[in-house]
Amino acid sequence: MSPVIPIQSAPSAAPSACSTPNPSTRPVLRERGQREVFCGLTGIIWLHRKIQDAFFLVVGSRTCAHLVQSAAGVMIFAEPRFATAIIDDRDLAGLADANEELDRVVTRLLERRPDIKTLFLVGSCPSEVIKLDLSRAAQRLSRQFTPAVRILNYSGSGIETTFTQGEDACLASLVPCLPAAATGLEDGASLLVVGALPDVVEDQFARLFAAMGLPRVQFMPPRRSTELPAIGPQTRFLMAQPFLADTARALEDRGAQRIAAPFPFGVEGTTAWLLAGAKAMGVDEATVEQATAAARQRAQSALAKVKPVLQGRSVFFFPDSQLEVPLARFLNREMGMDLIEVGTPYLHRQHMDEELALLPAGVQLSEGQDVERQLDRCRSARPDIVVCGLGLANPLEMEGMTTKWAIELVFSPVHGYDQAADLAQLFARPLDRRQRLAA
Numbered sequence: 376m377s378p379v380i381p382i383q384s385a386p387s388a389a390p391s392a393c394s395t396p397n398p399s400t401r402p403v404l405r406e407r408g409q410r411e412v413f414c415g416l417t418g419i420i421w422l423h424r425k426i427q428d429a430f431f432l433v434v435g436s437r438t439c440a441h442l443v444q445s446a447a448g449v450m451i452f453a454e455p456r457f458a459t460a461i462i463d464d465r466d467l468a469g470l471a472d473a474n475e476e477l478d479r480v481v482t483r484l485l486e487r488r489p490d491i492k493t494l495f496l497v498g499s500c501p502s503e504v505i506k507l508d509l510s511r512a513a514q515r516l517s518r519q520f521t522p523a524v525r526i527l528n529y530s531g532s533g534i535e536t537t538f539t540q541g542e543d544a545c546l547a548s549l550v551p552c553l554p555a556a557a558t559g560l561e562d563g564a565s566l567l568v569v570g571a572l573p574d575v576v577e578d579q580f581a582r583l584f585a586a587m588g589l590p591r592v593q594f595m596p597p598r599r600s601t602e603l604p605a606i607g608p609q610t611r612f613l614m615a616q617p618f619l620a621d622t623a624r625a626l627e628d629r630g631a632q633r634i635a636a637p638f639p640f641g642v643e644g645t646t647a648w649l650l651a652g653a654k655a656m657g658v659d660e661a662t663v664e665q666a667t668a669a670a671r672q673r674a675q676s677a678l679a680k681v682k683p684v685l686q687g688r689s690v691f692f693f694p695d696s697q698l699e700v701p702l703a704r705f706l707n708r709e710m711g712m713d714l715i716e717v718g719t720p721y722l723h724r725q726h727m728d729e730e731l732a733l734l735p736a737g738v739q740l741s742e743g744q745d746v747e748r749q750l751d752r753c754r755s756a757r758p759d760i761v762v763c764g765l766g767l768a769n770p771l772e773m774e775g776m777t778t779k780w781a782i783e784l785v786f787s788p789v790h791g792y793d794q795a796a797d798l799a800q801l802f803a804r805p806l807d808r809r810q811r812l813a814a
């Protein structure tokens with residue numbers, strides 16, 4: 376049995392002047408100008424790997440097809456689980472009935488692929504521009520294909536959204552399909568983890584919860600869409616990703632209750648997240664300490680090796696993934712980095728309350744974007760590393776700045792104890808490379 380490490384000792388010493396008394400009163404710079412972000416179609420890349428019997432049919436243009444195909448980088452002879460039904464000139468000119476065309480494409484696809492159990496029709500900017508009603512299309516096609524295939528729809532359009540909202544919209548579309556949980560008192564509360572996690576991370580969390588005496592924790596999305604978790608007023612849910620506002624609202628509408636917690640990044644965040652989930656299920660702190668001691672110790676040792684590269688360096692976050700606030704907290708409190716600006720596309724005060732309380736007082740928070748102004752602030756601050764989208768990374772590198780692509784933070788396994796050092800390495804590697812080049 377592993378020695379018990381007190382949970383309070385898990386985080387590294389926090390820099391001085393950390394928490395503010397009331398995070399909801401923190402000043403935030405709000406900007407509404409030109410933005411540089413990917414669209415929600417990007418979420419298909421990790422969602423199609425996670426839900427293994429689902430198919431994502433984008434209804435969009437050739438640009439949409441190129442975006443998804445190049446981001447996924449799959450081999451062309453693999454049996455894919457996503458595709459694009461191209462809206463062409465005839466559809467745009469109203470010469471063809473786009474609904475008829477879509478029905479034909481879906482019928483052909485489902486006849487050829489009996490392995491598909493859930494089909495997501497994914498809207499795009501072009502489908503929204505021609506006002507193709509995909510929710511009606513999903514209802515119409517459901518009449519034809521239910522119960523063999525569930526047909527749902529959501530929008531991945533880049534109009535007024537950012538790329539992680541694709542996952543939010545996808546999961547929110549699944550919520551009405553979740554079966555109702557039994558409500559008898561003898562059934563007790565159940566714990567649901569919400570947010571797509573790589574299978575290896577999900578298995579780690581499941582083992583930790585099992586070690587606390589919670590063997591039946593459910594995850595959403597599940598690996599198979601035919602195994603949806605049951606929910607109801609007895610369900611307590613923990614968010615694994617900070618960008619799931621619509622999904623959380625839909626779950627709450629079904630009676631489930633959100634457990635307030637920081638997000639599971641780094642040792643501190645992971646411990647606080649696990650502890651919040653366990654406490655909501657009636658597990659005491661000593662049990663959580665015991666169950667997590669070995670993993671915490673491993674993660675702390677691994678982080679200690681990366682910390683010298685990051686400590687005392689400054690970081691500037693452009694708004695992109697919506698992971699910015701929890702990542703800034705991790706880099707500041709566990710890696711000793713200085714935060715110059717933490718930009719995020721949307722700041723959900725309620726979901727971020729626990730995170731905001733852990734940020735140092737006086738840090739510049741910004742919501743939304745006016746990219747030229749933000750670039751000016753970044754240039755004048757000259758941070759050691761800039762976290763931004765692909766569109767900004769290359770020009771900033773040309774100006775001699777070190778950058779980290781925000782999208783990599785969503786594509787890589789970064790949650791939990793065993794990935795804490797990998798997460799730190801994602802920031803350390805570009806700094807290390809720059810140092811070597813300069814030497």
Ligand code: SF4
Binds near residue numbers: 415499532
């Ligand atoms: S959905 Fe919109 S932003 Fe995304 S690839 Fe298609 S056209 Fe571009």
